[in-house]
Amino acid sequence: MKSVIPVxxxxxxxxxSQCNLRELCLPFGLDPREINQLDExxxxxxxxxxxxxxxxxxxGFEAIYAIRAGSFKTDVILEDGRDQVTGFQMTGExxxxxxxxxxxxxxxxxxxEDSEVCVIPFGRLEELSRQVESLQHQFHKIMSREIVxxxxxxxxxxxxxxxxxxxxxxxxxxxxxxxxxxxxxxFHLRMTRDEIGSYLGLKLETVSRAFSRFQDEGLxxxxxxHIRILDTPGLxxxxxxxxx
Amino acid sequence: MKSVIPVxxxxxxxxxSQCNLRELCLPFGLDPREINQLDExxxxxxxxxxxxxxxxxxxGFEAIYAIRAGSFKTDVILEDGRDQVTGFQMTGExxxxxxxxxxxxxxxxxxxEDSEVCVIPFGRLEELSRQVESLQHQFHKIMSREIVxxxxxxxxxxxxxxxxxxxxxxxxxxxxxxxxxxxxxxFHLRMTRDEIGSYLGLKLETVSRAFSRFQDEGLxxxxxxHIRILDTPGLxxxxxxxxx
DNA sequence: AAATCGTATTGACGTGGATCAAAGGGCTCC
DNA sequence: GGAGCCCTTTGATCCACGTCAATACGATTT
Numbered sequence: 375m376k377s378v379i380p381v382x383x384x385x386x387x388x389x390x391s392q393c394n395l396r397e398l399c400l401p402f403g404l405d406p407r408e409i410n411q412l413d414e415x416x417x418x419x420x421x422x423x424x425x426x427x428x429x430x431x432x433x434g435f436e437a438i439y440a441i442r443a444g445s446f447k448t449d450v451i452l453e454d455g456r457d458q459v460t461g462f463q464m465t466g467e468x469x470x471x472x473x474x475x476x477x478x479x480x481x482x483x484x485x486x487e488d489s490e491v492c493v494i495p496f497g498r499l500e501e502l503s504r505q506v507e508s509l510q511h512q513f514h515k516i517m518s519r520e521i522v523x524x525x526x527x528x529x530x531x532x533x534x535x536x537x538x539x540x541x542x543x544x545x546x547x548x549x550x551x552x553x554x555x556x557x558x559x560x561f562h563l564r565m566t567r568d569e570i571g572s573y574l575g576l577k578l579e580t581v582s583r584a585f586s587r588f589q590d591e592g593l594x595x596x597x598x599x600h601i602r603i604l605d606t607p608g609l610x611x612x613x614x615x616x617x618x
Numbered sequence: 619m620k621s622v623i624p625v626x627x628x629x630x631x632x633x634x635s636q637c638n639l640r641e642l643c644l645p646f647g648l649d650p651r652e653i654n655q656l657d658e659x660x661x662x663x664x665x666x667x668x669x670x671x672x673x674x675x676x677x678g679f680e681a682i683y684a685i686r687a688g689s690f691k692t693d694v695i696l697e698d699g700r701d702q703v704t705g706f707q708m709t710g711e712x713x714x715x716x717x718x719x720x721x722x723x724x725x726x727x728x729x730x731e732d733s734e735v736c737v738i739p740f741g742r743l744e745e746l747s748r749q750v751e752s753l754q755h756q757f758h759k760i761m762s763r764e765i766v767x768x769x770x771x772x773x774x775x776x777x778x779x780x781x782x783x784x785x786x787x788x789x790x791x792x793x794x795x796x797x798x799x800x801x802x803x804x805f806h807l808r809m810t811r812d813e814i815g816s817y818l819g820l821k822l823e824t825v826s827r828a829f830s831r832f833q834d835e836g837l838x839x840x841x842x843x844h845i846r847i848l849d850t851p852g853l854x855x856x857x858x859x860x861x862x
Numbered sequence: 863a864a865a866t867c868g869t870a871t872t873g874a875c876g877t878g879g880a881t882c883a884a885a886g887g888g889c890t891c892c
Numbered sequence: 893g894g895a896g897c898c899c900t901t902t903g904a905t906c907c908a909c910g911t912c913a914a915t916a917c918g919a920t921t922t
Contacts, residue, residue: 450773454860458773472769474762481769500755504748511744517761518718524768525716525725529694529702531775532819536909567870575776577910582871598870598918614697780879811900824879826901842888842900 389413390492398466398553399440400494400516403508412509415502416440417493428469428483428491435473437495441465444489445564448472448481449572459573461523462486462565464550468516470496486564531575534613539574540584541612544594548603559603633657634736642710642797643684644738644760647752656753659746660684661737672713672727672735679717681739685709688733689808692716692725693816703817705767706730706809708794712760714740730808775819778857783818784828785856788838792847803847 390401391409401409419442422428428439428446445464451457460481463469473479474496503510530539552558563570567578567585574581588594593609595602603609634645635653645653663686666672672683672690689708695701704725707713717723718740747754774783796802807814811822811829818825832838837853839846847853 450769452773452777452860453858456773456777456860458769458776460769460772471762472766475759475766480766500751500758504751504754507744507748510748514744514761515719517758517765518715520765521761521768522716522719522724524765524772525694525702525704528704528768528771528775529696529700531772532702532816533696533700566868572776578870579872579911580909583909586871810898821880822900823881823902826899827879830901 390416393442395440395442395466400468400509400512403512404506405508408506408508411502411506415495415498417495420491420493422446422485422489422491424485424487424489426485428485429473429479430482431479433473433479435470435477435479435496437493438468438470438473438499439483439491439493441467441469442490442492445486446483446489447486447565447569447573448483450481457572459565459569461527462569462573465554471517471520486569527573536574536576536580537584537587538613539576540570540581540588541593541609543570543574544601544603545606545609545613547601548606559606561601563599563601634660637686639684639686639710644712644753644756647756648750649752652750652752655746655750659739659742661739663734663736666690666729666733666735668729668731668733670729672729673717673723674726675723677717677723679714679721679723679740681737682712682714682717682743683727683735683737685711685713686734686736689730690727690733691730691809691813691817692727694725701816703809703813705771706791706813706817709798715761715764771817779860780818780820780824781828781831782857782860783820784814784825784832785837785853787814787818788845788847789850789853789857791845792850803850805845807843807845 390396390399390412391406393399393401396402396409401412404412417437420428420439422444431451441463443465445462446469447459448461448463448469449457449459463483469483469491470479472481499513503513530542534542547561547563548558551561565573567581570576571578571581576584585594585596588609589596591608593603593605593612595604634640634643634656635650637643637645640646640653645656648656661681664672664683666688675695685707687709689706690713691703692705692707692713693701693703707727713727713735714723716725743757747757774786778786791805791807792802795805809817811825814820815822815825820828829838829840832853833840835852837847837849837856839848
């Protein structure tokens with residue numbers, strides 16, 4: 375348990391204009407004046423400890439969240455207990471879009487590590503995006519991107535074999551780390567094999583075995599959650615040249 | 619081939635105000651004056667013959683489409699030829715949202731039968747939804763609904779067995795027919811076993827066998843594409859009581 | 863530094879759905 | 893209204909992944 379530390383005002387209030395993630399996030403494409411307007415509506419930041427929920431399925435929907443630091447998973451749970459991880463989210467990505475349709479969230483968002491989000495009250499976002507065309511458009515792009523991403527996951531779940539799924543996953547992670555200024559070839563996964571498996575529609579043992587196979591073939595070096603990609607073209611080949 | 623019939627003006631121009639699908643579609647929640655504004659931006663209707671593309675992956679994005687009559691499938695195709703059906707769309711549903719994120723479509727939309735869509739130029743939709751709050755909100759709901767739907771498909775593909783997937787599919791179709799005023803228990807599928815299989819991540823033989831099993835168990839009566847659901851609770855039981 | 867617990871790896875074996883194959887059956891298009 | 897072709901069904905066999913089980917590893921706690 376953390377001891378009680380006085381929180382300074384600058385920490386409480388989000389400020390897109392100062393944020394180095396703004397090129398990935400909602401402010402993308404806005405001019406400085408417009409970003410200031412966005413600053414005014416973005417509420418306080420909220421810290422979420424590892425394993426804690428940002429929101430739960432069924433919660434009323436009031437805001438969307440931009441990830442300021444850390445990472446999350448989203449999942450859906452069936453009555454009989456089965457669950458499916460629907461995505462992993464990194465800094466600059468937006469959480470909570472599922473809640474718009476029914477005014478209630480339809481999935482759970484759980485922090486994979488101690489994280490921080492910017493709270494964006496949705497009513498006020500709609501209001502501002504009626505005034506700021508570029509914000510409106512960027513928001514629509516973010517929603518559309520989520521739809522396109524989901525189609526990619528369907529392709530993966532519906533038509534790929536285990537090793538292809540894992541290769542696609544690793545390449546995707548690599549690409550997203552790269553965009554954020556990290557190494558494309560070496561990174562730390564924040565999720566367990568079980569969570570990767572759930573996302574990829576595989577059992578954790580199958581994920582583990584696929585990692586081992588990749589390691590044997592010299593494609594990656596795996597040490598628990600630490601991944602070093604040794605042969606990116608090799609991984610890509612696994613995806614495209616499916617022996618049909 | 620239909621003979622050449624002179625097309626009247628009222629047929630050419632879409633008119634949401636006259637459309638019996640407006641409660642399912644973009645005009646939902648708008649007052650009569652607002653619907654008239656929407657009428658003005660919705661372009662001509664466009665007829666798409668069975669098996670023809672409404673748009674293709676890679677096409678530039680200019681408009682979204684509301685299905686006025688008929689039905690569609692969307693699919694994604696990989697370089698190696700594998701394809702994945704990402705959805706089936708019915709009247710009142712909106713197609714093309716995938717194109718917003720990159721200004722290009724990322725999937726194909728193909729008519730399952732002779733169909734007709736209303737063309738909604740996207741730039742003008744954004745413009746109007748800056749002025750009409752209820753339109754803006756309805757549009758956001760439609761996009762969000764698509765995201766939630768996709769999560770459901772991921773759940774299906776990632777954690778369900780073949781018969782559960784087909785049961786979920788049938789119940790979903792039934793529900794959507796019901797909303798449109800058709801029988802919940804008796805309907806005609808417009809897609810082939812192969813397309814159902816692609817959507818559900820199964821081979822067509824598996825789909826066919828699952829249908830036969832359902833028939834043997836008295837859950838449904840299947841005659842090619844004509845489906846009669848005999849035991850809805852039975853199908854639901856298949857879904858929820860997964861013997862874990 | 864030992865104890866504990868969650869996470870990961872690896873092996874042996876079972877099975878659900880894929881694959882291969884063949885035979886009808888019903889649309890579609892002349 | 894008939895020919896051809898696509899679609900569907902069903903059977904036999906195979907294999908990728910799931911299941912069950914044991915062990916090992918690493919991080920955290922005490």
